[in-house]
Amino acid sequence: xxxxxRRRVKRLPREVRERQILDAAVRVFSDHGYxxxxxxxxxxxxxxxxxxxxAYLGSKEDLFAACIHREATQLLAAVAAGVRTELPADxxxxxxxxxxxxxxxxxxESWRVLHRQAISQGGPFSEELLDMRRQAISLVDTLLxxxxxxxxxxxxxxxxxxxxxxxAAESLADWWLDNPDVPSRAVAxxxxxxxxxxxxxxxxxxTWHPSAD
Amino acid sequence: xxxxxRRRVKRLPREVRERQILDAAVRVFSDHGYxxxxxxxxxxxxxxxxxxxxAYLGSKEDLFAACIHREATQLLAAVAAGVRTELPADxxxxxxxxxxxxxxxxxxESWRVLHRQAISQGGPFSEELLDMRRQAISLVDTLLxxxxxxxxxxxxxxxxxxxxxxxAAESLADWWLDNPDVPSRAVAxxxxxxxxxxxxxxxxxxTWHPSAD
Amino acid sequence: xxxxxRRRVKRLPREVRERQILDAAVRVFSDHGYxxxxxxxxxxxxxxxxxxxxAYLGSKEDLFAACIHREATQLLAAVAAGVRTELPADxxxxxxxxxxxxxxxxxxESWRVLHRQAISQGGPFSEELLDMRRQAISLVDTLLxxxxxxxxxxxxxxxxxxxxxxxAAESLADWWLDNPDVPSRAVAxxxxxxxxxxxxxxxxxxTWHPSAD
Amino acid sequence: xxxxxRRRVKRLPREVRERQILDAAVRVFSDHGYxxxxxxxxxxxxxxxxxxxxAYLGSKEDLFAACIHREATQLLAAVAAGVRTELPADxxxxxxxxxxxxxxxxxxESWRVLHRQAISQGGPFSEELLDMRRQAISLVDTLLxxxxxxxxxxxxxxxxxxxxxxxAAESLADWWLDNPDVPSRAVAxxxxxxxxxxxxxxxxxxTWHPSAD
DNA sequence: GATGAATGAGACTTCATTCAT
DNA sequence: TATGAATGAAGTCTCATTCAT
Numbered sequence: 001x002x003x004x005x006r007r008r009v010k011r012l013p014r015e016v017r018e019r020q021i022l023d024a025a026v027r028v029f030s031d032h033g034y035x036x037x038x039x040x041x042x043x044x045x046x047x048x049x050x051x052x053x054x055a056y057l058g059s060k061e062d063l064f065a066a067c068i069h070r071e072a073t074q075l076l077a078a079v080a081a082g083v084r085t086e087l088p089a090d091x092x093x094x095x096x097x098x099x100x101x102x103x104x105x106x107x108x109e110s111w112r113v114l115h116r117q118a119i120s121q122g123g124p125f126s127e128e129l130l131d132m133r134r135q136a137i138s139l140v141d142t143l144l145x146x147x148x149x150x151x152x153x154x155x156x157x158x159x160x161x162x163x164x165x166x167x168a169a170e171s172l173a174d175w176w177l178d179n180p181d182v183p184s185r186a187v188a189x190x191x192x193x194x195x196x197x198x199x200x201x202x203x204x205x206x207t208w209h210p211s212a213d
Numbered sequence: 214x215x216x217x218x219r220r221r222v223k224r225l226p227r228e229v230r231e232r233q234i235l236d237a238a239v240r241v242f243s244d245h246g247y248x249x250x251x252x253x254x255x256x257x258x259x260x261x262x263x264x265x266x267x268a269y270l271g272s273k274e275d276l277f278a279a280c281i282h283r284e285a286t287q288l289l290a291a292v293a294a295g296v297r298t299e300l301p302a303d304x305x306x307x308x309x310x311x312x313x314x315x316x317x318x319x320x321x322e323s324w325r326v327l328h329r330q331a332i333s334q335g336g337p338f339s340e341e342l343l344d345m346r347r348q349a350i351s352l353v354d355t356l357l358x359x360x361x362x363x364x365x366x367x368x369x370x371x372x373x374x375x376x377x378x379x380x381a382a383e384s385l386a387d388w389w390l391d392n393p394d395v396p397s398r399a400v401a402x403x404x405x406x407x408x409x410x411x412x413x414x415x416x417x418x419x420t421w422h423p424s425a426d
Numbered sequence: 427x428x429x430x431x432r433r434r435v436k437r438l439p440r441e442v443r444e445r446q447i448l449d450a451a452v453r454v455f456s457d458h459g460y461x462x463x464x465x466x467x468x469x470x471x472x473x474x475x476x477x478x479x480x481a482y483l484g485s486k487e488d489l490f491a492a493c494i495h496r497e498a499t500q501l502l503a504a505v506a507a508g509v510r511t512e513l514p515a516d517x518x519x520x521x522x523x524x525x526x527x528x529x530x531x532x533x534x535e536s537w538r539v540l541h542r543q544a545i546s547q548g549g550p551f552s553e554e555l556l557d558m559r560r561q562a563i564s565l566v567d568t569l570l571x572x573x574x575x576x577x578x579x580x581x582x583x584x585x586x587x588x589x590x591x592x593x594a595a596e597s598l599a600d601w602w603l604d605n606p607d608v609p610s611r612a613v614a615x616x617x618x619x620x621x622x623x624x625x626x627x628x629x630x631x632x633t634w635h636p637s638a639d
Numbered sequence: 640x641x642x643x644x645r646r647r648v649k650r651l652p653r654e655v656r657e658r659q660i661l662d663a664a665v666r667v668f669s670d671h672g673y674x675x676x677x678x679x680x681x682x683x684x685x686x687x688x689x690x691x692x693x694a695y696l697g698s699k700e701d702l703f704a705a706c707i708h709r710e711a712t713q714l715l716a717a718v719a720a721g722v723r724t725e726l727p728a729d730x731x732x733x734x735x736x737x738x739x740x741x742x743x744x745x746x747x748e749s750w751r752v753l754h755r756q757a758i759s760q761g762g763p764f765s766e767e768l769l770d771m772r773r774q775a776i777s778l779v780d781t782l783l784x785x786x787x788x789x790x791x792x793x794x795x796x797x798x799x800x801x802x803x804x805x806x807a808a809e810s811l812a813d814w815w816l817d818n819p820d821v822p823s824r825a826v827a828x829x830x831x832x833x834x835x836x837x838x839x840x841x842x843x844x845x846t847w848h849p850s851a852d
Numbered sequence: 853g854a855t856g857a858a859t860g861a862g863a864c865t866t867c868a869t870t871c872a873t
Numbered sequence: 874t875a876t877g878a879a880t881g882a883a884g885t886c887t888c889a890t891t892c893a894t
Binding site for chain 4: 877878879880881
């Protein structure tokens with residue numbers, strides 16, 4: 001084997017190898033789930049031998065965590081980019097939701113790994129996920145607060161609403177995975193309506209209470 | 214002869230053993246997830262040897278499916294019992310949500326198995342789950358239709374809203390599992406407000422549209 | 427359950443139960459082979475519970491040995507009945523072979539158990555089989571001796587020829603199981619020709635020797 | 640570093656390990672039969688861990704099939720090498736039989752695996768075996784045809800005789816396994832006489848028919 | 853006499869992980 | 874750097890066999 005040949009197939013810089021591996025891992029985890037995914041398949045898909053994976057990214061658990069971390073960061077970045085702070089609050093929310101569903105639609109595998117797989121594995125993995133959710137909630141909260149404090153809604157209430165909204169978005173995205181015919185804008189619009197009108201009602205003081213109980 | 218000894222020696226009828234096994238399985242699947250759960254642990258917790266499990270409930274997959282089926286049936290029954298059709302629509306929804314969150318709160322393990330575990334395993338398991346969801350959606354739909362048709366909202370729209378509502382409830386329940394301090398009534402109330410006000414807006418024709426895009 | 431009912435389905439005399447069980451066992455062993463046969467299936471086919479089998483016929487190994495013994499005895503009896511000592515030697519052999527192939531053809535399962543299964547299990551089972559073969563060989567030998575001593579062939583040679591003949595018959599029967607279209611008389615005739623002519627040659631002193639080696 | 644240590648540590652090429660494993664498997668299958676043989680014992684005897692066996696040779700069934708294939712190929716090669724086509728027909732047959740019994744005598748384990756085990760397992764395994772037998776029969780047939788057509792025996796009859804001869808050889812070999820005192824040449828000679836004289840009779844038109852029936 | 857209930861033991865198979873080259 | 878070779882440990886499942894009724 002000549003030097004030239006060796007260079008052609010091997011000795012890629014570490015950074016490149018890591019990306020190859022993570023790409024393959026996301027795909028495999030998404031396809032088969034965390035447990036059914038085998039390191040053998042990851043190494044096959046990545047075109048990299050198993051010892052390399054262990055050398056670069058550690059154990060299977062570590063590898064999965066790295067996947068979640070990378071995908072979560074990308075998703076959050078996409079959403080944050082969608083929200084432009086110079087717009088009015090409702091348009092910010094609208095664009096945020098739009099960016100979210102667009103990202104999920106374009107990266108189904110990422111979302112599957114992030115939400116379905118990570119959520120069903122206990123313990124270590126949830127951390128990354130909870131952290132991302134916390135960031136998302138805070139993003140929405142600052143948005144709601146701007147509207148609510150102008151009106152009369154107290155702090156604290158907004159955060160729980162933000163949580164509900166984020167949860168609803170996650171759930172809707174998850175549902176969407178199984179119903180892919182609906183266009184992404186329609187999904188976003190559906191949620192926007194429920195949220196904005198409902199929220200508007202709360203802000204205006206129109207709330208519902210059990211008539212008798 | 215001590216109680217312990219009697220327990221070890223008694224030949225219980227099949228029906229009883231099956232319940233014991235299912236109880237144990239729900240607990241174990243809930244604690245460790247489908248894949249990390251071992252039949253050994255199920256048999257330990259059930260106080261029954263593994264061969265009995267295979268004889269009565271079949272393979273691990275069969276056992277899991279049986280768990281889902283039983284728990285889903287119980288949950289639906291609880292919700293249906295909560296909805297009393299002689300009440301006005303909003304109170305029906307309120308009681309239905311109340312029953313739902315109460316059940317989830319009282320049977321966290323059941324819910325974990327049902328929602329988190331079953332959803333993250335592909336294929337065969339989803340069927341049972343989808344079926345349950347279909348029933349739930351139809352339950353809510355009949356409810357919304359009664360209100361909507363009196364007013365002006367068209368058919369079809371209600372079903373998608375029902376789906377959104379069910380999804381939101383699931384998501385909220387799931388979130389609640391990780392935030393157990395909130396009392397169940399508060400959670401139900403939160404969702405009821407969002408839903409009823411938002412829904413009311415739609416019925417009244419107050420909808421949101423992007424101002425410019 | 428009335429006394430009448432109990433009597434109708436249960437409490438058969440031991441002898442009958444044993445036959446039921448053996449019949450079932452022969453069939454199951456023949457169908458699946460000794461190892462793949464399960465006591466469960468035997469008990470199902472026999473319509474008798476497993477504890478009965480153990481009570482009446484002992485362990486799986488014992489049961490198998492009992493099968494071999496019964497079938498071997500029947501086969502030998504059938505062959506012996508075919509050979510009528512008042513006939514000339516060649517007709518005796520002819521009728522013996524005829525009875526043998528007829529029996530095998532009519533009791534394929536028995537033969538499968540006897541020959542294929544018993545032969546592939548080492549140790550204890552071979553005993554029964556070897557014994558049967560010894561009896562068969564002796565049967566043929568007495569026959570050949572009557573012809574040979576009239577002529578010039580020495581003792582000892584006949585026995586080895588008898589062994590070859592029995593072996594050839596077994597092998598042919600086994601082959602026949604996989605080629606069932608050939609009628610039983612044709613199979614018998616084929617062997618008879620080879621044997622009688624070859625044997626006749628030996629008796630007459632026409633033998634083959636390597637021309638040079 | 641002792642020999643033992645080197646053996647434990649050396650990374651042998653796949654080819655070598657496969658041979659080791661097959662050797663061990665033939666021995667173990669031969670000793671205990673297909674079903675009683677455990678993969679654990681194969682791995683022990685081979686000096687290789689079980690996962691290697693599965694990686695290289697597949698399941699237990701695959702492993703067994705591989706054994707049969709290898710041994711059958713070797714046996715056929717040995718017989719074909721014995722038959723030298725420049726000799727007269729009887730000498731060809733004689734040398735072929737000689738090679739056959741010599742091989743069986745020298746590789747008792749191979750033969751046990753080939754004939755006794757493979758024959759008693761149904762289905763997939765028989766294929767390899769049937770194929771080998773077909774080749775052997777055709778080998779013998781071409782031989783007989785050369786003699787028979789010179790004389791008056793029709794086609795088709797030779798093939799069935801070839802089949803009988805092959806079957807007789809198999810059966811005799813099998814019998815020999817249980818009577819190992821007889822020297823291999825004696826066994827070959829015994830069969831040669833029966834076959835050649837009997838066959839000669841048929842060629843000459845001396846056939847036997849029941850005198851009355 | 854008869855059986856449903858029950859299990860200890862062991863089989864096959866897979867996988868994450870690590871050497872030795 | 875890169876990998877083929879190798880394995881300990883664990884999991885699912887089956888089966889002959891025996892109690893307790």
